[in-house]
Structure formats: C-alpha cells, structure tokens
Amino acid sequence: MPLRLLKYGLSRDYPVSGDIPATPELKPAYDVVIIGGGGHGLSCAHHLAKYHGIRSVAVLEKGYLAGGNTARNTTTIRSNYITPEGIAFYKEGVELFERLSQELDFNVMFSQRGQLTLAHTEATMRSFHLRAEMGKHMGTRTEVVDQKGVEELCPLINMDYGGPLEILGGLWHADGGTARHDAVAWGYAAQASRRGVEIHQRTEVQGFEVVGDRVQAVTTNRGRVACGQVLIATGGMNYDVALMAGIELPIRCYPLQAMVTQPLKPWLHTLVSSVSLHTYLVQSSRGEVVIGGGSDPYQLYSTRSTLDMKEHLAEGAVHLFPFLQGVRLLRQWAGITDMTPDYSPILGASPLANLWLDCGWGTWGFKATPVAGKRMAQTIAEGRVPDILKPFALERFETFRLLNEMGATAASH
Amino acid sequence: MKLLTCPMNGPRNIDEFQCFGPVRARPDPNATADRDWSRHLFRAENRKGIVVEWWRHVPSNYFFLAERDLVSNEIIRTFDAPQLRDRA
Numbered sequence: 268m269p270l271r272l273l274k275y276g277l278s279r280d281y282p283v284s285g286d287i288p289a290t291p292e293l294k295p296a297y298d299v300v301i302i303g304g305g306g307h308g309l310s311c312a313h314h315l316a317k318y319h320g321i322r323s324v325a326v327l328e329k330g331y332l333a334g335g336n337t338a339r340n341t342t343t344i345r346s347n348y349i350t351p352e353g354i355a356f357y358k359e360g361v362e363l364f365e366r367l368s369q370e371l372d373f374n375v376m377f378s379q380r381g382q383l384t385l386a387h388t389e390a391t392m393r394s395f396h397l398r399a400e401m402g403k404h405m406g407t408r409t410e411v412v413d414q415k416g417v418e419e420l421c422p423l424i425n426m427d428y429g430g431p432l433e434i435l436g437g438l439w440h441a442d443g444g445t446a447r448h449d450a451v452a453w454g455y456a457a458q459a460s461r462r463g464v465e466i467h468q469r470t471e472v473q474g475f476e477v478v479g480d481r482v483q484a485v486t487t488n489r490g491r492v493a494c495g496q497v498l499i500a501t502g503g504m505n506y507d508v509a510l511m512a513g514i515e516l517p518i519r520c521y522p523l524q525a526m527v528t529q530p531l532k533p534w535l536h537t538l539v540s541s542v543s544l545h546t547y548l549v550q551s552s553r554g555e556v557v558i559g560g561g562s563d564p565y566q567l568y569s570t571r572s573t574l575d576m577k578e579h580l581a582e583g584a585v586h587l588f589p590f591l592q593g594v595r596l597l598r599q600w601a602g603i604t605d606m607t608p609d610y611s612p613i614l615g616a617s618p619l620a621n622l623w624l625d626c627g628w629g630t631w632g633f634k635a636t637p638v639a640g641k642r643m644a645q646t647i648a649e650g651r652v653p654d655i656l657k658p659f660a661l662e663r664f665e666t667f668r669l670l671n672e673m674g675a676t677a678a679s680h
Numbered sequence: 681m682k683l684l685t686c687p688m689n690g691p692r693n694i695d696e697f698q699c700f701g702p703v704r705a706r707p708d709p710n711a712t713a714d715r716d717w718s719r720h721l722f723r724a725e726n727r728k729g730i731v732v733e734w735w736r737h738v739p740s741n742y743f744f745l746a747e748r749d750l751v752s753n754e755i756i757r758t759f760d761a762p763q764l765r766d767r768a
Contacts, residue, residue, distance in 0.1 A: 430733075506726050517722040519701075565699035568728055568751045574681070575695055606721045664722045665715055 272319050274393035275496045286331065286457040290468045296493035298324040299467075299647060300485055303501035304328025305337040306448070306633065307625050309455035309466075310640020311498055313371075316462035318641075319648035322451040324464045326456075327487060329471040329504075333452030336502040339558040339570075339602030340633040341525050343445040343538060345382050345411045347644025349398050350644050351589030353611060354405040356638060359655065361407075361442050363637035365482060375446045376552055382538040383412075383420050385587075391542050394674050402648070408441035419589075420537055425589055432543065432586065443538055445549055451494040451636055470664055470669065475512040480513065480620045496647050498623045500639075503603025505626040514617055518605045521562040522569060523630050524576045526599035528591070530554035539587065546583025555597060558584050562604055562630060570601045602628045609669035610676040614639065614659040615652040623647055623660060631676050685743045686716045686737045700734035702748075703745065730756060732764070746761065 275281055299315060301308040304326045315321040328334075344364050346357035367375050386392045395411050402409030414426060417437045427433045456466055467489070476484040477490075484493040501508045506518040531554050540547035545561040557578045563573070577599060585592050606629040608611060613627035623642050628635070646652050650659065658670050682694040702725035707716060715743050725731050728751050735758070745764055747756040 506730065510727070515723055519724050519726045553718070565733070566726065566750055567753050568702070569753055571753070652749065665712075665718045 270352070280364070280540075281402045285445075285454060287303060288460050290522060291465055292471070293325070293467060293470070293487070293489050293492055294465075295491070297494040298323035299325075299498070300492055300496070301326045301334075301498045302467060302485070302498060303499065303504075304332050304456075304468065305500065305502055306333060306452045306455065306636035307502075307628070307639050307643075308498065308500040309452055309459060310636050311335070311500065311625065311643045312422040312459040312466075312640075313455045313462075314641045314644030315648060316464050318504050319644060321648060322435050322463035324459070325492065325612060326459070326464060326466045327470045327472055327485070328466065328468045329494075330470050332456060332466065333449060336602045336604070336628070337448055337636075338602055338633060339450050339523075339525070340448060341547070341557050342445045343376060343382070343443070343547070343549065344377075344445060344634040345440055345538075346390050346407050347382070347384070347398055347402050347438060347440040347443065347675065349394075349401055350611075350658075350670050351405060353672050353675070354401060354407060356403060356655055356659070356677055357634060358407050360635045360638035361444075363641065364446060364634075367446070367451070367454070367637060371454030371458055373450060375454055376467070377444060377446040378552070379442065379444035379669070380537050382440040383417065384434050384438040384440070385417065385539065385541045385543075387439060387541065388619055389435065389544040392398040392436055393549050395436070398438060398675060402440070404446075410439050412437050412439045421535075423540060423590070424539070424587055427586075430436055436471075437627070438510065443468060445538060445551075446604065447552070448633060451633075455636075463484060472508060475622075477512060477619065480618070482619055482622050494621075496621045496623065496631065498625055498647060500616075500625040500643075502628060502632065503605055505605045505624075505628075509617070509626065512617070512619060512622060514619070514662070515614070516605075516613060516624075517608055518627055519566050521565070521570055521606055522567050522571070522601045523559070523562045523574055523604045524580070524599065524601040525557065526577060527551070527555040527557050527597050528594045529597050529604040531556065531594065535588075541587060544583035544586060546587070547582055548587070550583055556584070556591070556594070568603060570603060572599050572601050600631060606630070608664070610672040611670040612659050613661050614643065614656045615646060615661070617661060629676070633670075684735065684746065685758050686740075686753060688742045689737055689740060690737045692737065695716055696738055698738055700736060702744075703732045703734060708758060726750075
C-alpha cells in the first residue's frame with residue numbers, strides 16, 4: 268500500500284466518522300421529544316437545532332432510521348393541489364427541495380423533471396383546468412396541455428386514439444420532481460446529530476404520562492423520558508401513538524403498494540400519472556421504473572403485498588407504455604398510510620398543551636418532509652401555530668372546515 | 681386470491697366485493713350535538729383489533745357484514761344484516 272495513502276488514513280484531519288452516531292444512552296429529560304425517526308421527525312429535529320437553537324432534542328424511533336414510510340414512498344414532489352391553503356404549503360415544500368442538497372451539504376438527488384398527469388375523460392380535463400388556474404394564481408408552474416402537448420412531453424406514451432382510454436390532455440406541472448428518499452432522511456439526521464440532537468433507534472414509545480393538559484414524560488422500552496414538548500410524527504402509526512395519549516385522530520389506515528422494474532436505459536423523462544388508471548410511473552436515477560397507484564381498497568395494519576394490486580398496477584403501466592410488457596419486476600413493497608377524511612394532513616396543536624401533531628400524511632407525505640419539519644419546528648419553538656399551518660388544524664373536523672384535496676391527491680401523485 | 685364468504689353467494693374472490701367501512705351507530709338527529717356529529721362523520725374505527733364492517737357483493741348488490749382482524753387481515757366470520765340488529 269502506498270505510504271502516502273496511509274498518511275491520510277492516520278491523519279487527524281480525517282477522523283473516522285459516520286454520518287449518524289450510534290444510539291446513545293437515554294437521558295432522563297429533553298426539551299423536545301420527537302416520536303418517529305422518519306423524514307418528518309428528522310427534518311423537525313434539524314430545523315429545531317439549526318434555526319431555533321434547541322439542541323436538547325431526542326428523536327425516538329421504534330425500528331431503524333427512516334425505515335417506515337420514508338423508505339416506502341415513491342418520492343413524488345409537487346405542489347399542484349387544488350385548495351389555496353394546500354398549494355401555498357406544498358409550494359413552500361417544493362422550494363425547500365430546490366435547495367435541499369445545499370442546505371444539508373448532502374446530495375439528495377433532487378430532479379425537477381416535471382409531472383404530467385393524464386386525463387382520459389372530459390370531467391378530468393375540467394378538474395385540471397381548475398387546478399391549473401388555482402396553481403397559476405398561487406404562483407406555481409401548472410398548466411393544461413392538449414393531446415399534442417402530451418405527445419411532446421412524453422413521446423413514447425400510448426395515446427389510445429379512438430380507444431376507451433384515449434388521452435384527452437394533461438396537467439403539466441413543471442415544478443414537479445423527485446428526490447432520493449433515503450438521502451433526505453440521512454441528510455437531516457446527519458445535520459441534526461452534528462448539532463447535538465440524539466437519535467435513538469430501536470426505542471419504542473409505549474405510553475404517555477399525562478398530568479392535567481400536559482405530557483410530563485413518555486415511557487419507552489428503554490425507560491422513562493421527561494419532556495418539555497412532544498411531537499408525534501410516526502406515519503402509519505400516528506393513530507396508534509396518539510391514542511396512547513388519549514387522542515382519537517380522524518384517521519384510517521390503509522396499505523399502499525408500489526413496485527419497481529428492472530433497470531432500463533433512460534426513456535421516461537417526466538413523472539407520469541393517470542387518474543383513471545390509478546397508476547403513476549417515474550424512472551429512478553438507477554433506471555428502474557417505479558410504479559405506484561392508489562391505496563388498498565380496505566383498512567389494514569399490514570405491509571403485505573397482494574397479487575391483485577400488482578396486477579392492477581402492471582395493467583395500468585402496460586396500457587400507457589405497451590413496450591413494458593416484457594420487463595421484469597425487481598421489487599415490490601407496501602407501507603401503511605394514515606388517511607384523513609379530506610386528504611389533507613393534520614398539523615399543529617393537539618388537545619394537550621405541549622403535544623404537537625405532524626400526522627395524517629396518508630399517501631402524500633414525502634414531498635412535505637422539509638416544509639413540515641420547518642414549520643413544526645417553528646411551532647414548537649414559538650409555542651404557537653404559524654398561519655400557513657392553521658388550515659390543517661385538528662379542530663377543522665369539529666368546525667366542519669375540511670380542506671378537500673381528494674381530487675388532487677387520490678391516486679394522482 | 682383471497683376469499684370472502686358471502687352469506688348469499690358463498691366463497692368468492694375478494695375482488696368481487698366492495699368494503700363500506702366499519703359499522704357505526706346512527707346518531708339521533710334530534711339529540712346530537714355538533715361535536716358528536718363530527719365524530720360520527722369523520723372518526724371511524726381504526727384500532728388494531730377486530731372490526732365489524734359493511735361489505736357488498738358487487739355483481740349481486742348484496743350487502744352484509746364481516747368481522748375482520750385489522751392486523752392479520754383474517755376474516756373471522758360473515759353474517760347477514762338482521763343479525764347485527766339482533767346483536768345490538
């Protein structure tokens with residue numbers, strides 16, 4: 268071995284270090300306890316430490332880092348929603364993604380290649396016009412394209428002219444994109460731990476000690492932890508965790524399945540989604556085609572896969588791109604989604620004064636990883652909910668002020 | 681293929697069925713506060729455990745009930761709607 272290399276290896280300038288330290292001993296108390304070591308919890312931890320000077324933070328993760336829905340989603344980033352409140356929030360999320368690699372000093376492989384959503388019916392075209400106008404009004408790049416526009420954006424697509432699923436047009440969202448999900452979580456984790464945040468893996472919250480309207484402590488499989496403030500950001504387990512604190516969230520859990528094909532040369536240069544086929548496709552930087560769709564048809568706390576759903580996704584994918592018929596599937600998986608009645612998240616205050624919610628992320632949570640973390644950190648640090656989050660309050664279900672994103676979310680990622 | 685046993689049509693592929701969600705008690709419209717209405721509308725049963733749900737066999741449009749485990753996805757039993765009334 269060349270001695271010069273050994274010199275570098277032994278130099279104090281290049282200490283041995285991992286991005287994320289091993290799980291330390293649990294301290295008896297922290298200013299902030301974040302339940303859930305996925306993208307959202309880690310993003311909140313990063314923002315608390317970097318922008319609010321709150322470094323006595325413990326992130327408690329039942330399993331391993333970012334192994335839940337952060338690892339299982341299909342990494343769509345977009346802001347082409349339908350309500351002004353939703354668009355404003357997700358637009359901030361897309362903007363944070365645009366500079367996330369610089370923010371984290373970590374390559375999150377953000378690729379802003381645009382999202383094309385397809386319409387096969389006049390009714391869908393009408394909803395696209397509404398979404399496009401709302402998007403333009405709110406300052407996002409969203410427009411309706413005709414058949415020629417679809418062919419220009421995605422030349423290999425089967426237009427099915429004259430067929431029952433003829434593509435009539437599309438919603439083109441130039442701000443849409445994708446990023447590497449693990450990198451997002453690891454980048455936040457690395458930045459947060461560098462500033463003193465403790466990440467406790469294999470640490471399961473098993474209960475809350477509630478006195479009056481405050482959480483005094485959480486109990487875990489590794490002992491009791493007193494806490495100043497608590498955030499619930501546990502993805503598919505949000506309903507369960509909140510229930511331990513006596514809060515019944517308006518959430519129902521459904522599996523969401525996805526799959527990838529073997530790697531292919533680059534041919535799909537946008538994200539493509541079909542509302543009628545309940546199928547969407549994106550080609551990863553490795554060349555695999557990621558295929559996803561709608562949630563399972565009934566409630567379940569399970570990450571099993573089903574042949575029915577895989578057949579359904581394959582059928583949609585092969586319809587849009589018939590040459591995929593001979594391509595093999597490489598992997599398949601499922602996550603548990605925490606679906607809300609209006610397809611919007613539940614963010615902000617809970618009935619307990621120092622317990623905060625980053626819940627109800629259903630099938631649309633990954634794109635909001637940076638913005639939810641940023642805004643929840645601000646909420647926890649200031650002790651009040653910023654205006655941009657107010658429409659997502661849990662109380663909206665009691666005041667009947669729902670934020671209906673169904674048309675912009677269900678199976679049209 | 682997962683089978684669901686319809687009380688009228690016998691065991692069929694679960695693809696032939698549509699789930700209508702957990703059974704909920706109907707509130708009394710004259711004596712229900714807003715808070716309880718919102719609860720009725722938006723908070724369906726989601727605890728890990730056994731749930732009683734409405735299902736429909738789509739080709740025959742037959743509605744019935746099923747007891748199902750929300751964790752293991754085991755269908756414990758299926759029964760006709762009048763039995764729900766008898767049980768209550």
